[in-house]
Amino acid sequence: MLIGIVGLPNSSKTTVFNALTRGHVETEAFSSGQFAVHQAVVEVPDPRIDALAAIFKPKKVTYARVEYKDIGGLDKGMSAGGLSGEILGAVSQNDALLHVVRAFEDENVPHPYDSVDPARDVAILDAELVLSDLVIVERRLERLVDQLRKSAKGAERDRWQAEQALLERVKPALEDEVPIRDMGLAPDERKLLRGYQFLTAKPMLIVLNTGDVDVPDASALLAYPHAESAVTTIRGRLEMELAQLDAAERAEFMAEYGVTELGMDRVIRLSYQLLGLHSFLTAGDTEVRAWTIPVGATALEAAGAIHSDLARGFIRAEVTAYADLVACGSFAEAKKLGKLRLEGRDYVVQDGDVITVRFNV
Ligand SMILES: Nc1nc2c(ncn2[C@@H]2O[C@H](COP(=O)(O)OP(=O)(O)OP(=O)(O)O)[C@@H](O)[C@H]2O)c(=O)[nH]1
Ligand SMILES: [Mg+2]
Incomplete structure (x- = not known):
């Protein structure tokens, strides 16, 4: 999953990118307005994987991955002859766009259009x-x-x-x-x-940076009645600083600032929803892993996401719901209690299904 971060100059794209990726890219109060791309792959936090890892104690734990691209250089008036070259390539090669919009007041940070007005800024970029x-x-x-x-x-x-x-x-x-x-x-x-x-065919997630002010209800700031779109808020600089701490310090700070859910987790969840994706899991003593598939994908397609051999030689899928497996503590116990089902190739995989593919090639 590839997500391109776009926005007007100085809107705090790089700050949000750092918050999402635990990055340390420099942010500046004055935008150069130059084309620049920063890229990072992030593991999708998933407490289900942590719980399964605690049970199976595998050699390897693999989370789902998202790749973010911080794309600097877009501004009003650039699309007159059409975007072209590197910037068009950088923006078009994404599964979804994340538009960072300034919604914080700070007289030390100049705004290219001199006032904080999220609706206007969204309209400017959408027009481009x-x-x-x-x-x-x-x-x-x-x-x-x-x-x-x-x-x-x-x-x-x-x-x-x-x-x-x-x-x-x-x-x-x-x-x-x-x-x-x-x-x-x-x-x-x-x-x-x-x-x-x-x-404009890509799903659009609008992230309003509200600075130090917590605005849980994004619709209070922006109405955005469009298909395949969502709006959320983030306390940009605070979240960037949180992201750069280690886990223990972060928990302490989150308690202190009353942050219950990291903006990063919310952004990833919304991106999954917009793209129509979810995860199934595999678990064993070698690896516990999350796999990303489209909502509605079948057991056969899930097998193919792991390896084409598993799809080619597919016999059956052993399926246990995540919560059942954790409650039972092992596949053997789940089987004894009738929580492990055998499903055929057309079974529609549910979010959090733990799957073992039986195959023969
Ligand atoms: N007060 C305040 N300032 C912030 C916040 N988030 C970002 N900034 C400041 O806004 C300025 C611009 O941030 P950047 O993240 O560099 O913005 P950008 O969109 O990447 O800028 P360009 O790539 O140059 O177009 C910096 O001085 C940041 O410190 C915030 O939550 N509160
Ligand atoms: Mg930047």
């Missing part, structure tokens, strides 16, 4: 993303007209015409500043567009 997509659609439509006039025949012609018809619908909506994720496109239409990596 829409415009970037629109330029790509327009260019592609011009090329399609050419291609259709010149040579296309048969199945290829049909494909290009279908693409043209779809882009002709997408274009006026983008002109009205409607993001692609709001257009209610059918799954096969979304698939047809996937290769373009359109920015």
Whole structure:
């Protein structure tokens, strides 16, 4: 899972990136406005994995992973000719975008538009993303007209015409500043567009940095009625400082500041929801591990996520719900109490299922 962090200059992107990744990238009160990318892989905290590790005492413990990219350099007016080059590449190669928005007052930190106004800043960046997509659609439509006039025949012609018809619908909506994720496109239409990596087709998580003020209800600050989107708040600098402490110190500080859930954990949970993902688990004395799969994936697909051999030679999946396994303390006990089920290839895997695949290749 790849998540790109975007936002206006000096909006506190790098601060939030550090909070999410326990990073130590330098933050500055004056933005250079330059293109720059910082990247880090983070283990997704999962108390279920910790509990299973305590039972199985495996040699290795593996959490699910998320990769964050802090992308500096976006600003108003950049998409006039379409985003291009490195910055377009950095923003488009993500499964979702995380838009960091300044919602804290601090006279020592200049704002590029001179006042703190989250709704305005969100609108500015959204307009840039829409415009970037629109330029790509327009260019592609011009090329399609050419291609259709010149040579296309048969199945290829049909494909290009279908693409043209779809882009002709997408274009006026983008002109009205409607993001692609709001257009209610059918799954096969979304698939047809996937290769373009359109920015407004990506799930959008808005993170409002409220500074030292705790605002649990993000909707009090921003209404964002869009599909595949969510809004949350984070106390940016505080969370960055917390992230940089070791676990014991962190627990102490969290108690002191009344922080019950780290923004990082909330952000990861929301990202999973937006992307339609969840985890199943594997447990044994060699490894306890979390695996990320789409909600609705079957036992066969889960087996394939582990290794293609397991999918190819799939016989059955032994499935125990996480809570049952922890209550029983071992697979043997779970089996005795009828909590271990044998499921076939079409079984729809549930979040937290602990699975052992029986296979034969
Ligand atoms: N008061 C206050 N200042 C903060 C907070 N979070 C970030 N800042 C400050 O805001 C300034 C900008 O933060 P950065 O994280 O560097 O912002 P950025 O978006 O990465 O900036 P560029 O990459 O240069 O565009 C720095 O001086 C931070 O210390 C916060 O929660 N409260
Ligand atoms: Mg930065």
